[in-house]
Amino acid sequence: MASGTPLPDRDAAASRIRELTEQIRLHDHRYYVLDDPVLPDDAYDALLRELRSLERAHPDLADPDSPTGRVGGSPKEEFRKVTHPVPLQSLDNALDREELAAFLQRLRQGLGREEVPVVCEPKIDGLAVTLRYRDGRFVQGATRGDGRVGEDVTENLRTLRSLPLRLALPVPGELEVRGEVFMARGDFGELNVRREEEGEPPFANPRNAAAGALRQLDPRITAQRRLRLFLYHVVDPLARGITTQGALLEWLREVGFPTQGEWARCTSPGEIGTFLDRWDQKRHEHLAQTDGVVVKLDDLAARETLGSTNRAPRWAIAFKYPPEERPTRVRDIEISVGRTGVLTPTAVLEPVRLSGTVVQRASLHNPDEVARKDVRIGDRVFVRKAGEIIPEVVRVDREARDGSESPFVPPSACPACGSEAVRLEGEVALRCPNRSCPAQLKEGLRHFASRGGLDIRGLGEKLLEQAVDVGLVRDAADLFLVTEDAWAALDRMGAASARNLKEALEVAKDRPLRKLLFALGIRNVGDRLAADLAGRFGSLEALEACSEEALAAVEGVGPVVAAAVRAFFRDGHNRETLRRLREAGVRMEDPQEEKAPGGLPWAGWKLVFTGELESCPREAAQEAARARGAQTGESVSRKTTAVVAGARAGSKLEKARKLGIPVWDEARFLELLREAEETREGDAPFPKTLEEGTRP
Structure with a gap:
């Protein structure tokens, strides 16, 4: 705890930890499973901060499945292979209504029935995973792989808040369920915007983004990608008394798994067609990207009769909607300037209706991409929505050219300020290097004032642009220094609006540190990492x-x-802005009770834990080590600082001895924890000598 903050009474802390854990699990379930949140984000974050603080004070009381453990563990050197006892098969596709009708006829012939009820479910374009639970607790998750052998991504899956670590109802014994990990459409769009602002290539579609995030060797990166989960299958459902697909979906929801609300039991081809038509209209607003509908035999026992081929079940098929591409013409190619200075070419199109909306602009990403596709002003092009979300130019109709088309010339200067455009080493994007560029300033201020940032109510886009254009605002600090009369003098403002804006700015000064860190637009620091940094350091000065x-x-x-x-923080412009923000009264630290322990006395250490500890769960000991700056890993190498060995330690202990790596017993580890705590409290120098080695 921070200096001067008394440790909570142990019994009271244990009770409060249990209470907070259950509260957070309840709110996670309402938000990610029921899609019915009842708690504002700030109140939820306050519960999480309080729980994290109590667990740091009493690591032995922390629940192994605590919600605070979802931020991700240490990086893994490689994924362990997992053999699927029941293979994960693919689905055959039906590309039109005739192929779907042929599938239904095969069902009727195979079962000798005229009426064969099926269940229609939206086909989520995600990454297939299988989850194993033991007595209601999540123990392992794996990817599909080749269907028979996948990869163990348990630690990465634990970061998904839609995945229950404990089930809501008792489910004794072994349970295996299957579903899709995906990235929500809005999160995918925001991720690609950030990547383009940072000069990185955008992901082609949400599935690629989700697959890349789930297979990160570092779970902390997975935790930042906001992945979600839908479940749709139970392995061996008949053994649990589940006899239909409809009942299976209801059972999954009852025990606490996230499932899709959009599904229907259909008893005739006409009902199936109605569902396909209705979903074709709704799918563009769905949380996840969908490219079709899965049609499954409802009767689970009858599935056993039909069986499977080598690659796909005979009782299910995926109806795929045709990709929607539309022709239009490129009126112009404009350059937009992002808040980090990236110059992005954008095609201005003749309006075209696509996937439920009218599209008039499409990002061309960077000059290299324009050259690769050879997009010219005046070209007839075909456009679609990447992942049914982001408009993109698919291809050029070169045969339609008549010679009037104009090739795109990459800009040599920023269109907003005239500064020479530069390309940084290793990047494909062009950038404007001028930190005072008005276009960058406007984009940066929009981010600063956004809901995710300081949430300055009443400071809209048009007002911000006007304030920059007239020279009233030159950086974020000016927002708080402009007088009420000066705001009122702007177009469409007036005294009442100016007074409300000044009141909103005063409120924004006292936002939590995590909000300020995100608002500052530090490269690669999203909202979740901003919260982690705020929790770790407690003040901008410490960071x-x-x-x-x-x-x-x-x-x-x-x-x-x-x-x-x-x-x-090295940039002089940023330091000056921070100084002026501080003088304007913007809060740059969290209240004392919200601060995480200061100092990182174990920075640079790499610890590996093996065996069972008596004083606390091993996960709690690892968290305590990470809280002091150490990295914790699963494998021993010559870079390992020490191995902490408890009872029944295994092969890691033997390898440490072979490599001459220091080995600490539990008593030595706890002694060093106490010394580290004293170092932070009293600023005494951290001891150089360890029991069996020296600090690197």
């Missing part, structure tokens, strides 16, 4: 003083983010 090496050792950061954070 600014932290070295790049110490930052890289913090859970959830790593070397790339650490370099970006240090670069932000």
Whole structure:
């Protein structure tokens, strides 16, 4: 705990930890499973901060399945292979209504019935996973792989808040369920915007983004990608008394799994067609990207009669909607300037209706992409929505050219300020290097004032642009320094609007530190990482003083983010803006009771735990080590600082001895924990000598 903060009474802390854990699980279930949140984000975050603080004070009381453990563990060197006892098969596709009708006829012939009820479910375009539970607790998750052998992604899956670590109802014994991990449409769009702003290539579709996130070797990166989950299958459902697909979906929801609300039991081809037509109209507004409908035999026992081929079940098929592409013409190619200075070419199109909306602009991403597709002004092109979300130019109709088309010439200067455009080493994007560029300033201020940032109510886009254009606002600090009369003098403002805006700005000054960190637009620091950094350091001053090496050792950061954070604080323009924000009264630290323990005395250490500890669960000991700056891993190497060995330690202990790696018993580990706590409290130098070695 921070200096001067008394430790909570142990019994009271245990009771409060249990209470908070259950409250957070309930709210996670309402938000991610029922889609019916009842708690504002700030109130939820306050519960999470309180729980994290109590667990740090009493690591032995922490629940192994605590919600605070979802931020991700240490990086894994590789994924372990998992053999699926029941293979994960693919589905055959029906590309039109005739192929679907042929499938239904095969069902009728195979079962010798005229009426064969089926269940229609939206086909989520995600990554197939299988989850194993033991007595209602999540124990393992794996990817499909080749259907017979997948990859163990348990730690990455634990970061998904829609995945229940414990089921809502008792389910004794072994349970295996299957579903899809996906990235919501809105999160996918935001991710690609951030990648383009940072000069990185965008993901082609939400499925690629989800697959890349789930297979990250570092679970902390997975935790930042906001993946979600839908379940639709139970392995061996008949053994649980579940006899139909409809009942299976209801059972999954009852025990606490997220399922799709949009499904229907159909008893005739006409009902199936009605569902396909209705869903074709609704699918563009669905939370997840969908490209079709899965039609499954409802009778689970009858599925056993039909069986499967080598690759697909005979009792299900995926009806795929045809990809929607529309022709239009490129009126112009404009350059937009992002808040980080990235110059993005954008095709201005003749309006075309696509996937339920009218599209008039499509990002061309970067000059290299324009050259690869050879897009010219005046071209007839075909457009679609990437992942049914982001408009993109698919191809050029070169045969329609008449010679009047104009090739795109990459800009040599920023269109907003005239500064020479530059391309940084290793990047495909062009950038404007001018930090005072008005276009960058406007985009940066929009981000600063956004709901995810300081949430400045009444500071809309048009007002911000006007304030920058007339020279009233030159950086974020000016927002708080402009007088009420000056705001009122702007177009369409007036005294009442100006007074309300000033009141909103005063409220925004007192936002939590995590909001400020996100609002500042530090490269690679999203809202979740901003919350982690705020919880770790407690003040902007402490974060600014932290070295790049110490930052890289913090859970959830790593070397790339650490370099970006240090670069932000080294920049003279940023330092001046922070100084003026501080003078304007913007809060730059969280209240004392919200601060995480300060200092990182174990920065640079790499610890490996093996065996069972008596004083606390091993996960709690790992969290305590990470809270002091150490990295915790699963494998022993020559870079390992020490191995903490409990009872029944296994092969890791033997390998440590062979490599000459220091081995600490539980008593030594707890002694070093106490010393580290005293170091932070009293600023005494951390002891150089360890029991069996020295600090690196």
